[in-house]
Amino acid sequence: MSVHATAGKIKRMEIRGAGRIARAAVEALRAEARALGAGDLGEFRRGMEEAASLLLATRPTAVSLPNAVHLAMAPLDGAADLEAARAGVIAAADRFLRSSKGAVERIGEIGAHHIADGETVLTHCNSEAALSCILTAARQGKDFQVFATEVRPGNQGLLTLRTLSDAGIPAHYIVDSAVRHFMHRIDRVFVGADAVAVNGAVVNKIGTSQVALAAHEARVPFIVAAETYKFAPRTTLGELVEIEEREGGELLARAEAARLPRVTVHNPVFDVTPAAYIDLIVTEEGAIPPSLAYVIIREFLGWSIEEFHKTFQIAHRDQG
Ligand code: RUB
Numbered sequence: 241m242s243v244h245a246t247a248g249k250i251k252r253m254e255i256r257g258a259g260r261i262a263r264a265a266v267e268a269l270r271a272e273a274r275a276l277g278a279g280d281l282g283e284f285r286r287g288m289e290e291a292a293s294l295l296l297a298t299r300p301t302a303v304s305l306p307n308a309v310h311l312a313m314a315p316l317d318g319a320a321d322l323e324a325a326r327a328g329v330i331a332a333a334d335r336f337l338r339s340s341k342g343a344v345e346r347i348g349e350i351g352a353h354h355i356a357d358g359e360t361v362l363t364h365c366n367s368e369a370a371l372s373c374i375l376t377a378a379r380q381g382k383d384f385q386v387f388a389t390e391v392r393p394g395n396q397g398l399l400t401l402r403t404l405s406d407a408g409i410p411a412h413y414i415v416d417s418a419v420r421h422f423m424h425r426i427d428r429v430f431v432g433a434d435a436v437a438v439n440g441a442v443v444n445k446i447g448t449s450q451v452a453l454a455a456h457e458a459r460v461p462f463i464v465a466a467e468t469y470k471f472a473p474r475t476t477l478g479e480l481v482e483i484e485e486r487e488g489g490e491l492l493a494r495a496e497a498a499r500l501p502r503v504t505v506h507n508p509v510f511d512v513t514p515a516a517y518i519d520l521i522v523t524e525e526g527a528i529p530p531s532l533a534y535v536i537i538r539e540f541l542g543w544s545i546e547e548f549h550k551t552f553q554i555a556h557r558d559q560g
Pocket of ligand 1: 433
């Protein structure tokens with residue numbers, strides 16, 4: 241799919257979820273690298289940076305997007321000529337796509353150890369990493385149930401329910417505000433992440449922090465499933481992860497809003513769960529306490545501070 245088509249689908253949330261967004265962006269960059277009819281290395285680089293910038297501007301929160309774009313674009317630095325650059329980007333994209341799928345599988349294997357026969361698990365939103373833990377446990381023959389929240393306003397809970405149902409896992413569907421009501425029946429919470437900050441705080445679908453608070457109060461373990469490329473290197477520089485605020489129309493129909501001129505609609509689609517409410521973050525490199533987030537950023541992302549700035553500049557180039 242072209243860069244424009246992919247960017248449109250990510251913006252409209254036809255492609256959604258931090259891992260899927262990252263892979264779609266990298267697939268689009270790979271297609272662009274193959275198709276770009278540049279005359280020389282400079283022209284190729286400019287074309288690729290334009291494509292990257294378009295993809296980076298789609299949604300601001302999932303840090304997997306700039307991390308993945310950075311990995312795919314890295315071979316442009318130091319490439320001897322146009323064809324080396326083209327081949328380098330294609331190979332880096334292939335590597336990321338392979339490793340991303342492998343990471344989700346590995347997270348599933350590690351996370352499944354935390355689900356036992358007879359348990360009840362709760363998940364919020366639709367995370368392939370969190371679902372990988374749940375599906376792996378089911379494939380291992382464990383007998384357990386899952387509570388899935390509705391997830392206002394996007395109803396991603398329905399996607400989760402379809403996956404659970406296809407896998408034959410008994411599921412319960414509840415509105416987001418019923419989480420505390422049912423928490424006494426829950427043994428463990430599994431959620432995904434759009435970003436993990438250096439202090440171990442996790443950014444995920446709006447409502448996640450309320451789920452974590454209810455779990456904390458009830459002493460229910462709260463587990464985050466997150467590939468290493470969901471960790472946010474720039475938070476080591478003190479930058480905050482931007483929380484996407486979407487159209488109010490997703491909450492309140494335009495005609496209804498027109499009747500309520502004094503009402504301001506707020507639609508943040510992610511929130512921040514503090515490290516204190518998180519028991520474990522399951523990555524493909526192993527499960528860690530949130531206090532070790534810095535180690536993941538340093539050891540497995542391994543970016544230098546100059547590199548953070550470079551991808552940041554590409555991301556913001558067209559936004560003035
Ligand atoms: C999706 C969401 C998911 C994370 C992790 O939000 O919050 O929990 O992205 O998902 P949205 P995954 O629907 O707004 O994109 O584990 O699939 O990367």
